[in-house]
Amino acid sequence: MAANVTGARQPHRPRFMVVYGLLGAVLVVAIAGVVVYAGRSINPAPTWSSWKPSGGGLGAAKQIADQVGTSYRLPNGDQLVSVIAKAPSVSPSSGATIPLHYIAIQGTKGVAGKDYAISPTNSVTYDLCGLGSNCSIATGKPSVARGTLVRREILELAMYTFKYVGGIDNVIAFMPPAAGSTTQYVIYLQKSDLKDELKQPLDKTLQSKVPLPAAIPAREVHTVDSVTEPRVYTYGVAQAQTGDFVLVLTPTAA
The missing domain is CATH 1.20.5 (Single alpha-helices involved in coiled-coils or other helix-helix interfaces)
Structure with a gap:
């Protein structure tokens, strides 16, 4: 059994x-x-930056303007420029604020122009004012190195904005003019222009300690030049038949 x-x-x-x-x-x-x-x-993934703004929208852009703006200095210790973040607009000498609705990049050498719709939901304007006449840098002597530092600051502003301010695809940065000059320049950056830089931590592109004009590392000079120089424009404002205001950009790159 x-x-x-x-x-x-x-x-x-x-x-x-x-x-x-x-x-x-x-x-x-x-x-x-x-x-x-x-x-x-x-071993967590590295953070993109040691600081980031809180919230979103224009409030976050203003925090970025304050954070980045105060870190850039002249050799005498003065702040390089004051940075003002605002919705896409220009303020001519009349004092009125004109909201911008479109950007039109003029075509050159047989290349067709391009038009982009802009609004407060997809674009931020940064005014860089040196607190001198017509917003030129008030102290020190103009130099190529100082101009590079201004463009470095614009690149950093754009990178923070694209990384942390949701929905923003366009950064329009008005540069301080050279003292005594009436020519004004703007740098126009789109998020797609910085897709590679945004994939890696910020300090892989720009060292965390902001250098003085004469001490910018050669690697950074190359990065700043390659990203910003092709995107420097002179500008004017036109009004379309519909009443919309258009920022008209003329390329300066040869």
């Missing part, structure tokens, strides 16, 4: 072996998941 009972149970043993095997596999996967999660907790 005992032999018969034992024989009856033997067919179930393979089923139990399969169940035990499946349970073991689940346990291995679970342990592996815990190990991976623990590894990520111990």
Whole structure:
């Protein structure tokens, strides 16, 4: 009788072996998941920057303007420029604020022009004012290095904006003119222009300590020049038949 009972149970043993095997596999996967999660907790992905604004929209852009603007200095310790963040607009000498609805880039050398719709939901304007006559930099002597530092600041403003202010695809930065000059320049950057820089931490593009004009590393000079120089324009404002105001940009790059 005992032999018969034992024989009856033997067919179930393979089923139990399969169940035990499946349970073991689940346990291995679970342990592996815990190990991976623990590894990520111990070695988290690097943050993009050590500082970031709170909130969003124009309020966040104003925080960026304050944070970045106060970190750029002249050799005498004065702030390089004052930075004002606002919705897309210009303020001519009349004092009125004109909201901008479109950007039109004039075509050159047979290349067709381009038009872009802009609004407070997809664009931010930064005015860089040196607090001198016509917003020129009030102290020190103009130099190529100082101009590079201004463009470095604009690049940093744009990178923070595209990274942390949701929905913003356009940054329009009005540069301080050279003292005594009536020619005014603007740098126009789109988020797609900085797609590679935004994929890596900020300090891989620009070192965290802002240099003085004469001490910008050669690597950064190359980066600033390659990104900003092709996107420097002279500008004017036109009004379309519909009443919309258009920022008309003329390329300066040869």
